[in-house]
Amino acid sequence: MSSVEIENVHKIFGTTHVIRDVSIDVPDGSFVVLVGPSGCGKSTLLRMIAGLEEISAGEIKIGARVINEVQPKHRNIAMVFQNYALYPHMTVAENMGFSLRLARHSKDEIATKVRDAAQILGLSNYLERFPRELSGGQRQRVAMGRAIVRDPEVFLFDEPLSNLDAKLRVQMRAELKEIHGRLKTTTIYVTHDQIEAMTMADKIVVMRDGVVEQLGDPLTLYDRPVNMFVAGFIGSPSINFVGGRIARTDGAAKFLSHSGVRWQVDPRVAEVAGGTPVTYGIRPEHFALATDGESGTLPAVVVTVEPTGAETHVVADIGEDRITAVLRERVSARPGEKIHLRPDPAQAHLFESESTLRIQPSGEAH
Amino acid sequence: MNPIIAGLVTIVVGVGGCVGYFYLSNLLLDKVIFPARGENISRNINRANAVRPWLFMFPAIFALGLYLVYPVIGSFWRSLYNRAGNEFIGFGNYQALFTSGDFQVAFFNNLLWVLVVPAASTFLGLVIAQLTDRLSWGNIAKSLIFMPMAISFVGASLIWKFVYANDPDIGLINAIRDFFGLGVIDPMLVPFWNNFFLMVILIWIQTGFAMVILSAALRGIPEETVEAAIIDGANPFQIFFRIKVPQIMGTIVVVWTTITILVLKVFDIVYTMTGGEFDTEILPSFMMDYMFRDDGIATAVAFVIMIVVLPVMIWNIVQARRELR
Numbered sequence: 001m002s003s004v005e006i007e008n009v010h011k012i013f014g015t016t017h018v019i020r021d022v023s024i025d026v027p028d029g030s031f032v033v034l035v036g037p038s039g040c041g042k043s044t045l046l047r048m049i050a051g052l053e054e055i056s057a058g059e060i061k062i063g064a065r066v067i068n069e070v071q072p073k074h075r076n077i078a079m080v081f082q083n084y085a086l087y088p089h090m091t092v093a094e095n096m097g098f099s100l101r102l103a104r105h106s107k108d109e110i111a112t113k114v115r116d117a118a119q120i121l122g123l124s125n126y127l128e129r130f131p132r133e134l135s136g137g138q139r140q141r142v143a144m145g146r147a148i149v150r151d152p153e154v155f156l157f158d159e160p161l162s163n164l165d166a167k168l169r170v171q172m173r174a175e176l177k178e179i180h181g182r183l184k185t186t187t188i189y190v191t192h193d194q195i196e197a198m199t200m201a202d203k204i205v206v207m208r209d210g211v212v213e214q215l216g217d218p219l220t221l222y223d224r225p226v227n228m229f230v231a232g233f234i235g236s237p238s239i240n241f242v243g244g245r246i247a248r249t250d251g252a253a254k255f256l257s258h259s260g261v262r263w264q265v266d267p268r269v270a271e272v273a274g275g276t277p278v279t280y281g282i283r284p285e286h287f288a289l290a291t292d293g294e295s296g297t298l299p300a301v302v303v304t305v306e307p308t309g310a311e312t313h314v315v316a317d318i319g320e321d322r323i324t325a326v327l328r329e330r331v332s333a334r335p336g337e338k339i340h341l342r343p344d345p346a347q348a349h350l351f352e353s354e355s356t357l358r359i360q361p362s363g364e365a366h
Numbered sequence: 367m368n369p370i371i372a373g374l375v376t377i378v379v380g381v382g383g384c385v386g387y388f389y390l391s392n393l394l395l396d397k398v399i400f401p402a403r404g405e406n407i408s409r410n411i412n413r414a415n416a417v418r419p420w421l422f423m424f425p426a427i428f429a430l431g432l433y434l435v436y437p438v439i440g441s442f443w444r445s446l447y448n449r450a451g452n453e454f455i456g457f458g459n460y461q462a463l464f465t466s467g468d469f470q471v472a473f474f475n476n477l478l479w480v481l482v483v484p485a486a487s488t489f490l491g492l493v494i495a496q497l498t499d500r501l502s503w504g505n506i507a508k509s510l511i512f513m514p515m516a517i518s519f520v521g522a523s524l525i526w527k528f529v530y531a532n533d534p535d536i537g538l539i540n541a542i543r544d545f546f547g548l549g550v551i552d553p554m555l556v557p558f559w560n561n562f563f564l565m566v567i568l569i570w571i572q573t574g575f576a577m578v579i580l581s582a583a584l585r586g587i588p589e590e591t592v593e594a595a596i597i598d599g600a601n602p603f604q605i606f607f608r609i610k611v612p613q614i615m616g617t618i619v620v621v622w623t624t625i626t627i628l629v630l631k632v633f634d635i636v637y638t639m640t641g642g643e644f645d646t647e648i649l650p651s652f653m654m655d656y657m658f659r660d661d662g663i664a665t666a667v668a669f670v671i672m673i674v675v676l677p678v679m680i681w682n683i684v685q686a687r688r689e690l691r
Contacts, residue, residue, distance in 0.1 A: 073596070085591050085593065085594040146594070
């Protein structure tokens with residue numbers, strides 16, 4: 001086990017600058033998730049750690065060793081690919097033992113290690129099968145087994161669950177996390193699925209266009225996104241954004257949307273915001289159903305109602321802004337009806353519209 | 367009649383005849399034989415649908431039967447008679463064949479061809495496909511290597527006649543020998559090895575074929591399995607022989623068997639280069655030699671060739687079908 005340090009790393013393909021000055025610190029034994037939309041450079045970064053892509057500039061260290069010029073096989077890493085990348089002509093046991101065979105381990109040792117890994121992954125009965133005879137979930141486990149038998153310093157996962165169906169994905173997510181808890185091997189995991197990132201990571205790295213937008217533990221990213229991109233990327237259904245500005249009426253600062261609706265804001269934020277155009281961001285679950293006349297409520301016209309059983313997703317128009325609210329209670333309103341929603345101003349964020357940066361309330365710890 | 371007009375008429379009559387056959391026979395089936403009306407309507411529709419495939423396949427079955435199945439049986443029957451075709455001699459031709467020294471030489475030589483040519487062509491094709499894959503000028507190299515495919519066997523033989531010419535001013539082999547101060551030889555006269563000099567011609571032609579097919583197969587290998595192997599610690603040789611080659615084994619077999627079948631058919635090279643002299647005879651050229659000579663042995667040779675090709679061909683077809691799936 002080892003830490004991984006990525007220091008000021010760049011990747012340039014011809015004329016495109018894919019990774020720009022990325023620095024990430026992955027502590028020993030931690031589970032770090034790189035997340036971002038496709039094309040953000042997260043997979044490229046992972047492949048650079050693996051040694052499948054060259055590092056154009058900067059340094060990557062595994063433990064104390066700079067591995068820029070080290071061959072993949074000497075980096076002591078194992079990688080799990082999106083399409084599993086199993087060798088179709090080898091059995092499960094041969095797939096898992098291939099790296100050990102190349103490293104000239106003894107037959108007994110290989111057999112023992114393969115058996116142990118198969119035990120962990122529940123593959124003991126499938127060792128003599130070929131990949132084509134396995135289900136998607138089993139193939140995924142074999143790919144993980146291939147990584148586990150090597151007992152590497154670092155696990156690299158490249159969207160390992162995205163080829164599985166939704167139910168299996170949730171199950172494998174839990175299994176993966178459990179295996180990490182057991183093996184405690186440093187893990188770097190790439191995904192475009194923010195839920196995977198939120199549920200599995202010790203630390204999330206949100207990337208966009210080859211730049212790290214924010215780096216932190218899942219709940220920090222959720223509660224205090226640095227900008228509109230991170231706020232919009234983390235959380236499902238995603239955060240609502242309403243454009244407008246801060247206006248002061250009778251001494252109290254309020255957020256005035258372009259369509260003229262006044263939203264309550266945390267005075268600590270309003271005080272910092274000033275007169276520039278700002279965007280009001282509020283997550284769907286921070287709306288509550290209210291009755292007319294209560295203070296701080298806003299009238300909303302229902303567009304659609306989606307009951308999910310546990311909660312109700314309501315899409316509604318407040319002024320001219322379309323928002324999504326996730327409500328605990330069951331809502332019987334029909335499209336076109338008027339309801340009243342109360343946003344929780346303490347949970348809302350304000351972003352500078354131009355820079356998209358979040359305005360930090362005075363007194364908030366960094 | 368003007369040949370162009372004659373050709374056009376033939377095409378129109380041929381294509382029109384085909385269209386007419388399918389259209390009219392179908393019409394006949396649906397309207398007259400099993401009409402989709404009356405009291406037996408559903409029975410008639412079912413029967414018409416059961417008959418239709420056979421109706422449409424009939425021309426192909428008939429043509430294949432006439433031009434493939436009948437000749438096989440006919441040849442076999444013919445091989446049991448003497449040259450004039452008026453005296454039944456049982457397996458006399460075969461007996462004469464297997465006891466003939468020339469046939470044994472041809473059979474042995476053909477065995478060498480079957481062992482060497484497909485192996486060499488496939489191996490070279492595979493290696494070239496892999497080596498040219500990542501080169502910027504790889505496609506030019508591939509085109510050059512593929513080009514001999516477009517040359518007829520006789521043409522290729524004539525080219526190689528120059529290479530093998532027993533004159534240092536013309537022949538490449540003798541020019542090289544001359545450079546090292548060695549005497550002039552005629553490669554076609556070197557016993558045993560002259561067979562291999564002839565095989566080189568077919569290998570030269572067939573390597574391009576193997577290369578093109580295997581190159582496509584190599585590109586079909588998922589890149590991720592190669593990357594996984596790199597991370598597993600495989601060196602380029604191990605990646606090639608233990609990851610890539612096993613994954614395209616099916617295609618290799620198809621290429622190999624296809625060339626094997628070809629080897630058992632090619633007579634032109636031997637015919638052009640040596641005429642079967644100097645112990646270079648192989649079965650197809652041996653057959654050609656007897657075509658216009660005594661005994662009617664040629665049909666027997668043809669049949670022996672067919673028996674030898676058959677298992678290879680079945681394997682080839684089975685593999686090709688598996689690849690398609």
